[in-house]
Amino acid sequence: MAKTRISISLKPEDAELIRKVAAEHGLDVSAFLVRAAHAEAERLAEVAAAFARIDARIAAVEAEAEALEWPPQEDLDPAEVARVEAEIAAAEARSESRRRARRSGATA
Structure with missing residues (x-):
């Protein structure tokens, strides 16, 4: 079987660790x-496939949501509108908090 040579650069301590473990x-x-690269490539492909399904579902729900009017044209109780808007704001705040935690390496 034909093979292709690939050259990589790494720190001496990384090279020594790889030699030792190999x-x-x-x-x-x-x-x-x-072997390590192949295992990681398979793992990343599985992650991409899992997120592709999730991303497709999110896109479908977002498209459906875009078709909805907010606030709806029908008469709504102002208290209900305020409650829904408060829940949306709370969800957005939780999402932003999780994003900040991930960026800082903490868990939310």
Whole structure:
């Protein structure tokens, strides 16, 4: 089977760790890196597939929501409108809080 050579650059301590772990598992560095890269590529493909389904559902719901009028044209109780708007604001605040926590490395 034809093979392609790929050159990578890494810190000496990373190279030494890779050599050590590869040897401990009876692999040469090339085989070890191919195995690790292949496993990560499969994992990322699975994540992308899972998020593709979620993203498609979100897009469908957002499209449906765009077709709705807010506030609705029918007469609504002002207290109900205020309650719904407060819930929307609270959900947006929670979402923003989670985004900030993820950026800072904390958990929300």
